[in-house]
Amino acid sequence: MFLLACTAEDLQPATIKDYDQKLRDLVYFLQTVCSVGDVRDVTPTDVRLYKTALDARMKPISASCYLRVARRWFNWHEAEGTIPQSPMHSIRVPKPKNKLVVPFNDSQVEDMVALCDAGSPWPGMRNKALLLVLVDGGPRLRELTDMGLDDVSARADRITIRRGKNNESRVIGLGKNAQKALLRYVLSREEHLEFHLGKLSRHERERSLSYLWLNMNGLPLRPQGVASMIKRLGQRAHVEGVRCSAHTFRHYCGTKAMRNGARQREVRDMLGHKRDDMTNIYTATIGSEDAAERHRLWSPGDSLRV
Secondary structure, eight states: OHHHHHHHTTOOHHHHHHHHHHHHHHHHHHHHTSOOOSGGGOOHHHHHHHHHHHHHHSOHHHHHHHHHHHHHHHHHHHHHTSSSSOTTTTOOOOOOOOOOOOOOOHHHHHHHHHHHHHSOHHHHHHHHHHHHHHHHHOOOHHHHHTOBGGGBOTTSSEEEESSOGGGOOEEEEOOHHHHHHHHHHHHHHHHHHHHHGGGSOHHHHHHHHHBSOBOTTSSBOOHHHHHHHHHHHHHHTTOOSSOOSHHHHHHHHHHHHHHTTOOHHHHHHHHTOSSHHHHHHHHHHHHHHHHHHHHHHHOTGGGSOO
16 A cells, blocks of 8 residues: 555656565564564564664665665554554664765776777667766666657757656756767667567557667667666776766766866756755765875875975
Protein backbone atom coordinates (compact mmCIF):
# COMPACT_ATOMS: atom_id res chain seq x y z
CA MET A 1 0.00 0.00 0.00
CA PHE A 2 2.91 2.33 0.72
CA LEU A 3 4.41 1.69 -2.71
CA LEU A 4 1.00 2.25 -4.27
CA ALA A 5 0.84 5.62 -2.48
CA CYS A 6 4.28 6.47 -3.88
CA THR A 7 3.04 5.59 -7.37
CA ALA A 8 0.01 7.84 -6.85
CA GLU A 9 2.39 10.65 -5.86
CA ASP A 10 4.03 10.15 -9.28
CA LEU A 11 7.44 9.22 -7.92
CA GLN A 12 9.95 7.86 -10.38
CA PRO A 13 9.77 4.07 -10.98
CA ALA A 14 13.46 3.82 -10.04
CA THR A 15 12.72 5.55 -6.70
CA ILE A 16 9.84 3.20 -5.96
CA LYS A 17 12.01 0.21 -6.81
CA ASP A 18 14.68 1.52 -4.44
CA TYR A 19 12.09 1.96 -1.65
CA ASP A 20 10.88 -1.59 -2.23
CA GLN A 21 14.38 -3.04 -1.95
CA LYS A 22 15.27 -1.10 1.20
CA LEU A 23 11.97 -1.82 2.94
CA ARG A 24 12.28 -5.54 2.21
CA ASP A 25 15.62 -5.38 4.03
CA LEU A 26 13.99 -3.63 7.00
CA VAL A 27 11.03 -6.00 7.19
CA TYR A 28 13.28 -9.05 6.96
CA PHE A 29 15.38 -7.74 9.85
CA LEU A 30 12.33 -6.98 12.01
CA GLN A 31 10.87 -10.42 11.38
CA THR A 32 14.02 -12.52 11.78
CA VAL A 33 16.07 -10.62 14.37
CA CYS A 34 13.44 -8.75 16.38
CA SER A 35 10.66 -11.35 15.96
CA VAL A 36 8.22 -8.60 15.04
CA GLY A 37 5.39 -9.55 12.70
CA ASP A 38 3.30 -6.37 12.68
CA VAL A 39 4.27 -2.75 12.09
CA ARG A 40 2.22 -1.76 15.14
CA ASP A 41 4.59 -3.75 17.34
CA VAL A 42 7.82 -2.08 16.18
CA THR A 43 9.57 -0.20 18.99
CA PRO A 44 12.35 2.44 18.96
CA THR A 45 14.68 -0.26 20.31
CA ASP A 46 13.99 -2.40 17.24
CA VAL A 47 14.90 0.54 15.01
CA ARG A 48 18.10 1.20 16.96
CA LEU A 49 19.08 -2.46 16.55
CA TYR A 50 18.47 -2.12 12.82
CA LYS A 51 20.60 1.03 12.70
CA THR A 52 23.43 -0.77 14.48
CA ALA A 53 23.21 -3.65 12.02
CA LEU A 54 23.31 -1.25 9.07
CA ASP A 55 26.36 0.54 10.47
CA ALA A 56 28.15 -2.80 10.77
CA ARG A 57 27.65 -3.86 7.13
CA MET A 58 27.69 -0.69 5.03
CA LYS A 59 29.09 2.81 4.73
CA PRO A 60 27.46 5.64 6.73
CA ILE A 61 26.01 7.30 3.62
CA SER A 62 24.32 4.03 2.57
CA ALA A 63 23.03 3.37 6.10
CA SER A 64 21.49 6.83 6.24
CA CYS A 65 19.68 6.17 2.95
CA TYR A 66 18.13 2.99 4.39
CA LEU A 67 17.11 4.82 7.56
CA ARG A 68 15.54 7.71 5.65
CA VAL A 69 13.39 5.26 3.68
CA ALA A 70 12.40 3.53 6.92
CA ARG A 71 11.47 6.89 8.46
CA ARG A 72 9.32 7.78 5.47
CA TRP A 73 7.57 4.40 5.70
CA PHE A 74 6.80 4.78 9.42
CA ASN A 75 5.67 8.39 8.90
CA TRP A 76 3.29 7.18 6.19
CA HIS A 77 1.84 4.59 8.60
CA GLU A 78 1.39 7.32 11.20
CA ALA A 79 -0.38 9.57 8.68
CA GLU A 80 -2.62 6.66 7.63
CA GLY A 81 -3.53 5.97 11.25
CA THR A 82 -2.01 2.49 11.28
CA ILE A 83 0.23 3.43 14.22
CA PRO A 84 -0.25 6.26 16.75
CA GLN A 85 3.36 7.47 16.38
CA SER A 86 6.41 6.52 14.34
CA PRO A 87 8.95 4.46 16.31
CA MET A 88 11.57 6.72 14.74
CA HIS A 89 10.01 9.86 16.21
CA SER A 90 12.83 10.34 18.72
CA ILE A 91 15.61 8.77 16.63
CA ARG A 92 17.93 11.07 14.74
CA VAL A 93 19.10 9.88 11.36
CA PRO A 94 22.71 11.07 11.14
CA LYS A 95 23.58 13.12 8.10
CA PRO A 96 26.76 11.68 6.58
CA LYS A 97 29.68 14.02 6.10
CA ASN A 98 30.13 15.23 2.57
CA LYS A 99 32.90 13.28 0.91
CA LEU A 100 35.23 15.24 -1.34
CA VAL A 101 34.43 13.95 -4.82
CA VAL A 102 37.32 13.83 -7.27
CA PRO A 103 36.08 14.69 -10.79
CA PHE A 104 37.87 13.87 -14.02
CA ASN A 105 40.58 16.23 -15.17
CA ASP A 106 40.62 17.71 -18.68
CA SER A 107 43.20 15.26 -19.97
CA GLN A 108 41.20 12.23 -18.85
CA VAL A 109 38.03 13.51 -20.52
CA GLU A 110 39.88 14.37 -23.73
CA ASP A 111 41.46 10.90 -23.83
CA MET A 112 38.09 9.15 -23.42
CA VAL A 113 36.46 11.31 -26.11
CA ALA A 114 39.42 10.67 -28.46
CA LEU A 115 38.96 6.92 -28.02
CA CYS A 116 35.41 7.29 -29.37
CA ASP A 117 36.83 8.65 -32.64
CA ALA A 118 39.30 5.76 -32.80
CA GLY A 119 36.64 3.06 -32.39
CA SER A 120 34.00 1.62 -34.70
CA PRO A 121 32.21 4.36 -36.67
CA TRP A 122 28.64 4.13 -35.42
CA PRO A 123 29.05 3.29 -31.70
CA GLY A 124 32.00 5.68 -31.61
CA MET A 125 29.85 8.47 -33.01
CA ARG A 126 27.13 7.76 -30.46
CA ASN A 127 29.56 7.46 -27.55
CA LYS A 128 31.25 10.75 -28.41
CA ALA A 129 27.92 12.59 -28.54
CA LEU A 130 26.82 10.96 -25.30
CA LEU A 131 30.01 11.87 -23.44
CA LEU A 132 29.90 15.49 -24.63
CA VAL A 133 26.26 15.81 -23.51
CA LEU A 134 27.35 14.54 -20.07
CA VAL A 135 30.27 16.98 -20.05
CA ASP A 136 28.26 20.00 -21.21
CA GLY A 137 24.91 19.51 -19.47
CA GLY A 138 25.63 17.22 -16.52
CA PRO A 139 22.40 15.17 -16.68
CA ARG A 140 21.88 12.30 -14.26
CA LEU A 141 22.29 8.82 -15.73
CA ARG A 142 18.56 8.08 -15.70
CA GLU A 143 17.81 11.51 -17.21
CA LEU A 144 20.29 10.76 -19.99
CA THR A 145 18.80 7.40 -20.97
CA ASP A 146 15.23 8.76 -20.72
CA MET A 147 15.93 11.48 -23.31
CA GLY A 148 13.63 11.37 -26.32
CA LEU A 149 14.43 12.34 -29.89
CA ASP A 150 11.82 15.11 -29.65
CA ASP A 151 13.57 16.53 -26.58
CA VAL A 152 16.46 17.75 -28.75
CA SER A 153 16.04 21.24 -30.21
CA ALA A 154 16.27 21.78 -33.98
CA ARG A 155 19.84 23.13 -33.73
CA ALA A 156 20.79 20.57 -31.06
CA ASP A 157 21.83 23.42 -28.77
CA ARG A 158 19.34 22.43 -26.05
CA ILE A 159 17.85 19.28 -24.61
CA THR A 160 14.69 19.26 -22.51
CA ILE A 161 14.75 16.89 -19.55
CA ARG A 162 11.10 15.94 -19.06
CA ARG A 163 11.30 13.92 -15.88
CA GLY A 164 14.21 14.84 -13.68
CA LYS A 165 14.49 14.17 -9.99
CA ASN A 166 11.13 14.65 -8.24
CA ASN A 167 9.57 14.74 -11.75
CA GLU A 168 10.81 18.28 -12.35
CA SER A 169 11.59 19.43 -15.88
CA ARG A 170 14.47 21.64 -16.99
CA VAL A 171 16.46 22.55 -20.08
CA ILE A 172 20.20 22.01 -20.48
CA GLY A 173 22.27 23.92 -23.01
CA LEU A 174 24.98 22.48 -25.24
CA GLY A 175 28.10 24.14 -26.63
CA LYS A 176 29.40 23.90 -30.19
CA ASN A 177 31.43 20.72 -29.71
CA ALA A 178 28.48 18.89 -28.16
CA GLN A 179 26.12 20.28 -30.83
CA LYS A 180 28.26 19.01 -33.70
CA ALA A 181 28.67 15.57 -32.15
CA LEU A 182 24.96 15.28 -31.34
CA LEU A 183 23.84 16.36 -34.83
CA ARG A 184 26.19 13.81 -36.42
CA TYR A 185 24.78 11.11 -34.17
CA VAL A 186 21.14 12.05 -34.83
CA LEU A 187 21.72 11.92 -38.59
CA SER A 188 23.37 8.50 -38.37
CA ARG A 189 20.77 7.24 -35.88
CA GLU A 190 18.02 7.07 -38.52
CA GLU A 191 20.11 4.87 -40.82
CA HIS A 192 21.14 2.66 -37.89
CA LEU A 193 17.54 2.26 -36.74
CA GLU A 194 16.25 1.55 -40.24
CA PHE A 195 18.68 -1.36 -40.50
CA HIS A 196 17.28 -2.97 -37.31
CA LEU A 197 13.55 -2.10 -37.55
CA GLY A 198 12.60 -5.32 -39.30
CA LYS A 199 13.99 -7.38 -36.42
CA LEU A 200 12.05 -5.53 -33.71
CA SER A 201 8.56 -6.19 -32.38
CA ARG A 202 5.89 -3.51 -32.68
CA HIS A 203 6.39 -2.42 -29.07
CA GLU A 204 10.17 -2.31 -29.50
CA ARG A 205 9.85 -0.26 -32.71
CA GLU A 206 7.67 2.33 -30.97
CA ARG A 207 10.18 2.70 -28.14
CA SER A 208 13.19 2.84 -30.46
CA LEU A 209 11.60 5.51 -32.64
CA SER A 210 11.03 7.79 -29.65
CA TYR A 211 14.21 7.35 -27.56
CA LEU A 212 17.32 9.36 -28.38
CA TRP A 213 20.08 6.94 -27.44
CA LEU A 214 20.07 3.50 -29.06
CA ASN A 215 22.26 0.43 -28.56
CA MET A 216 23.87 -1.71 -31.26
CA ASN A 217 20.62 -3.66 -31.75
CA GLY A 218 18.50 -0.56 -32.33
CA LEU A 219 16.88 -0.72 -28.88
CA PRO A 220 16.86 2.11 -26.31
CA LEU A 221 20.17 2.32 -24.46
CA ARG A 222 19.78 1.35 -20.80
CA PRO A 223 21.61 2.87 -17.80
CA GLN A 224 23.66 -0.32 -17.38
CA GLY A 225 24.84 -0.01 -20.98
CA VAL A 226 26.01 3.57 -20.47
CA ALA A 227 27.78 2.63 -17.22
CA SER A 228 29.59 -0.27 -18.90
CA MET A 229 30.63 1.88 -21.85
CA ILE A 230 32.12 4.60 -19.63
CA LYS A 231 33.93 2.04 -17.51
CA ARG A 232 35.46 0.43 -20.60
CA LEU A 233 36.56 3.78 -22.00
CA GLY A 234 38.14 4.67 -18.68
CA GLN A 235 40.09 1.41 -18.64
CA ARG A 236 41.30 1.89 -22.22
CA ALA A 237 42.30 5.50 -21.45
CA HIS A 238 44.15 4.30 -18.30
CA VAL A 239 42.13 6.66 -16.08
CA GLU A 240 43.26 6.19 -12.47
CA GLY A 241 42.44 7.75 -9.12
CA VAL A 242 38.86 8.55 -10.05
CA ARG A 243 35.67 6.54 -10.47
CA CYS A 244 34.71 6.14 -14.12
CA SER A 245 30.97 6.77 -14.10
CA ALA A 246 28.29 9.05 -15.52
CA HIS A 247 28.04 10.73 -12.13
CA THR A 248 31.73 11.65 -12.22
CA PHE A 249 31.05 13.40 -15.53
CA ARG A 250 28.28 15.27 -13.72
CA HIS A 251 30.78 16.41 -11.09
CA TYR A 252 33.23 17.38 -13.83
CA CYS A 253 30.52 19.44 -15.57
CA GLY A 254 29.66 21.41 -12.41
CA THR A 255 33.30 22.01 -11.46
CA LYS A 256 34.41 22.95 -14.98
CA ALA A 257 31.46 25.32 -15.45
CA MET A 258 32.36 27.18 -12.25
CA ARG A 259 36.00 27.43 -13.31
CA ASN A 260 34.90 28.81 -16.68
CA GLY A 261 32.97 31.62 -15.00
CA ALA A 262 29.46 30.22 -14.46
CA ARG A 263 27.61 31.57 -11.42
CA GLN A 264 26.61 29.11 -8.72
CA ARG A 265 22.91 29.70 -9.42
CA GLU A 266 23.46 28.84 -13.10
CA VAL A 267 25.26 25.61 -12.19
CA ARG A 268 22.54 24.77 -9.69
CA ASP A 269 19.81 25.22 -12.32
CA MET A 270 21.76 23.27 -14.92
CA LEU A 271 22.29 20.29 -12.62
CA GLY A 272 18.70 20.41 -11.37
CA HIS A 273 19.48 20.98 -7.70
CA LYS A 274 16.91 22.44 -5.31
CA ARG A 275 19.41 23.79 -2.78
CA ASP A 276 22.80 25.49 -2.96
CA ASP A 277 24.32 23.01 -0.51
CA MET A 278 23.82 20.24 -3.08
CA THR A 279 25.74 22.24 -5.68
CA ASN A 280 28.47 22.92 -3.12
CA ILE A 281 29.19 19.18 -2.95
CA TYR A 282 29.89 19.14 -6.68
CA THR A 283 32.13 22.18 -6.62
CA ALA A 284 33.89 21.63 -3.29
CA THR A 285 37.09 20.50 -5.00
CA ILE A 286 37.65 23.91 -6.60
CA GLY A 287 38.71 25.70 -3.41
CA SER A 288 40.99 22.93 -2.17
CA GLU A 289 42.61 22.42 -5.59
CA ASP A 290 43.25 26.15 -6.02
CA ALA A 291 44.76 26.34 -2.53
CA ALA A 292 47.04 23.40 -3.31
CA GLU A 293 48.10 25.02 -6.59
CA ARG A 294 48.95 28.33 -4.92
CA HIS A 295 50.57 26.69 -1.88
CA ARG A 296 54.05 27.16 -3.33
CA LEU A 297 53.56 30.95 -3.08
CA TRP A 298 52.94 30.96 0.66
CA SER A 299 54.28 27.63 1.92
CA PRO A 300 54.94 27.96 5.68
CA GLY A 301 57.62 25.27 5.48
CA ASP A 302 59.51 27.06 2.70
CA SER A 303 59.84 30.17 4.85
CA LEU A 304 62.07 28.26 7.29
CA ARG A 305 65.83 28.13 6.94
CA VAL A 306 66.22 24.36 7.14
